[in-house]
Amino acid sequence: MGLFTEAFLTSLVLGAVVAGIPLLLAGLGEQLSEKAGVLNIGLEGMMLIGAYMGFLIAYVSGSTTLGFAFGALGGMAVAAIMALLCVRLGLNQIVIGIALTLGAEGITALLHNIQFSRTYPRLDAMDTLPIPLLSGIPVIGPAVFDRPVIVYIAILLVFVMIYVFRATHLGSALQAAGDKPAALDAAGVDVICTRTVAVLCTGLFAGLGGAFMSIVGAGVFVPFMTHGNGFIGIVLAMLARGKPLWVLGGALLFGACLSMTTALQVAGVDIPTDVIQMLPFAMVMLVLILAGRRASLPLALGSSYVRGAR
Amino acid sequence: MKSILKRSASVITFVALMNTFALAAEVKSIAILTPEQGTDFGWNQQGIDAAKAAGAKAGVEVTVAENLGYGDVRPTLRELAEDGASLLIAHASGYNTAAPEIGAELNVPVAIVDRPDQLKAGAVADYTASGHEGAYLAGRLAAKMSRTGVVGIVVSGEPPSWNAMSSAFAEGVKAEKSTVEVRYAVIGPAAYADVAGGKRVTETVIAAGADVIFGQGNGSSFGMLQAVETTKATDGGKVYFIDVIGDKTSLDKGFLLSSVIWDLTPVYVAMIEDLKADKFGSHNYDIKLSDDSVKLLKTKSIPDDVWSQISALRDDIIAGKIKVEPHFDADTVHKLVTAVPTAQ
Numbered sequence: 226m227g228l229f230t231e232a233f234l235t236s237l238v239l240g241a242v243v244a245g246i247p248l249l250l251a252g253l254g255e256q257l258s259e260k261a262g263v264l265n266i267g268l269e270g271m272m273l274i275g276a277y278m279g280f281l282i283a284y285v286s287g288s289t290t291l292g293f294a295f296g297a298l299g300g301m302a303v304a305a306i307m308a309l310l311c312v313r314l315g316l317n318q319i320v321i322g323i324a325l326t327l328g329a330e331g332i333t334a335l336l337h338n339i340q341f342s343r344t345y346p347r348l349d350a351m352d353t354l355p356i357p358l359l360s361g362i363p364v365i366g367p368a369v370f371d372r373p374v375i376v377y378i379a380i381l382l383v384f385v386m387i388y389v390f391r392a393t394h395l396g397s398a399l400q401a402a403g404d405k406p407a408a409l410d411a412a413g414v415d416v417i418c419t420r421t422v423a424v425l426c427t428g429l430f431a432g433l434g435g436a437f438m439s440i441v442g443a444g445v446f447v448p449f450m451t452h453g454n455g456f457i458g459i460v461l462a463m464l465a466r467g468k469p470l471w472v473l474g475g476a477l478l479f480g481a482c483l484s485m486t487t488a489l490q491v492a493g494v495d496i497p498t499d500v501i502q503m504l505p506f507a508m509v510m511l512v513l514i515l516a517g518r519r520a521s522l523p524l525a526l527g528s529s530y531v532r533g534a535r
Numbered sequence: 536m537k538s539i540l541k542r543s544a545s546v547i548t549f550v551a552l553m554n555t556f557a558l559a560a561e562v563k564s565i566a567i568l569t570p571e572q573g574t575d576f577g578w579n580q581q582g583i584d585a586a587k588a589a590g591a592k593a594g595v596e597v598t599v600a601e602n603l604g605y606g607d608v609r610p611t612l613r614e615l616a617e618d619g620a621s622l623l624i625a626h627a628s629g630y631n632t633a634a635p636e637i638g639a640e641l642n643v644p645v646a647i648v649d650r651p652d653q654l655k656a657g658a659v660a661d662y663t664a665s666g667h668e669g670a671y672l673a674g675r676l677a678a679k680m681s682r683t684g685v686v687g688i689v690v691s692g693e694p695p696s697w698n699a700m701s702s703a704f705a706e707g708v709k710a711e712k713s714t715v716e717v718r719y720a721v722i723g724p725a726a727y728a729d730v731a732g733g734k735r736v737t738e739t740v741i742a743a744g745a746d747v748i749f750g751q752g753n754g755s756s757f758g759m760l761q762a763v764e765t766t767k768a769t770d771g772g773k774v775y776f777i778d779v780i781g782d783k784t785s786l787d788k789g790f791l792l793s794s795v796i797w798d799l800t801p802v803y804v805a806m807i808e809d810l811k812a813d814k815f816g817s818h819n820y821d822i823k824l825s826d827d828s829v830k831l832l833k834t835k836s837i838p839d840d841v842w843s844q845i846s847a848l849r850d851d852i853i854a855g856k857i858k859v860e861p862h863f864d865a866d867t868v869h870k871l872v873t874a875v876p877t878a879q
Contacts, residue, residue, distance in 0.1 A: 228743055232769055236742030240735045247731075334572060334602055342574030345757055345786050350765040442731030444761045447754035448572060448602070449728040483723075483732075487739045490720040493872055498693060498721045498865060 245480030251458025254430030266322025269455025279436025300432020403523030674707020733758025
């Protein structure tokens, strides 16, 4: 039987999309925080809470829409702690971010142990929304244009963010909060409030990404299931340096490389597995470093803002 | 003079007996450390359940430290050793550097996995348990049951014991029907909890034609199970799943074909006995078909006639008529899985 059939190729492209969407959402969220000057290391924890909440509500209510809504709220709840401790109280962003991730890992593992560890309930495959004409294209059609609505929303968010960054006062305020918070303050805009909004939106995006992993990606929740996606999202956001489209490209490239590693292995290519599995990480870093070498990160990234302090 | 000799002999015997009892009395408790919770129907649960069973059998208290992750467990090892554990069972390959180190520092014997070369009298023993004999039977079963002539192996890492099972599975498939193709994929580096990755990779292997999936993956195996439940084989029929280590029958929705069930209880019981007899570290430990520490799970999806054939093969392995050697390295696995044609 030949390997590279239409079904196999479709599966590879679909795998790239399914692996790429959580990274896209996490990366976009991180980009918002970073734009406003907050380095959000707690992204992994927000995703994990989003994955847990999303799965729990989707399973209990039978509604994936509610699942995504609560996944996003779960991510925002963690982000609210981050905003309180780092933006309002000015604590170290890296330390708090790590603590939030560890806390989320512990709490979700505990809750999973209590609720699901004897039964491991699984969700049915989510309904898809085929886009007329496009969904009929061989390979690409079923893999990209016949997906659950959340996939289209995630891609739409890229263009919403581009618009916000380029053409709105909020975009300018975010940029100023990250580069020159004192100037923003002097202009009469509340820096703390701007950064808080950015961090909460990060939680919303990351929570959605986590919920995507548990509802669409896996259909089940297990402890630690985000498996470092939050950290990869941080890397994508940092390398994309403020350009949402580059986050989309990086996330899809990462997903495509993951699919490629599977394809190479299934094809029986005799290269050590470790070498094959380095491919996604090496490729994304190479492309984004080359593409984004002229861009720069916000000047006040990682620094807390205290009015009047020098 | 005779009486002095008699008394001396009595004293020597008494001291020797007391020493023996003293050693036996020293094994009051053992501790096991696992990276994930003992509720995964797999590696972690098997380790914890078996340690508890062995402790109950030997009258030894068992302390469980679970869900420790794959990072540095030195503080936990130290704490358990200081609490008086007579044996530390480090139930993850990621712990096989830290455990001997802390064991040597605090003079507590440790049991590790995936490092049989680290055997050290009184200090370190390895239990790189391999269910290769069971995996061979699973391969024979998969080849008998496959409709498409393609079976898949999906793993969340390449630790030695899983390599041994992957290679034995592939050998079993080829021994049963040499025309059946075996397609192999690793989810990612140490992707033990990557449940979404497990589903994604399994779906791709199914799309490559596999209608029986042999999956090894702790938490990620639930993603594999989800993939076989939600994806049809290329012939439009059902995809079956063969699990390892644990028994997921209670979670099954009709897709579980079998499982290579492990029972580490005899391994841990032997460790406790060796500790008591001051023989710990003189040899490593393994599991095998002959004492049922490895067995293939019978499910309702296996027809009776096929199960009879598998049972006969099991007897042949135990009798030595079929030799199944463990291959712990990933290279052997890669060589065994078929390089398939890349064009139709």
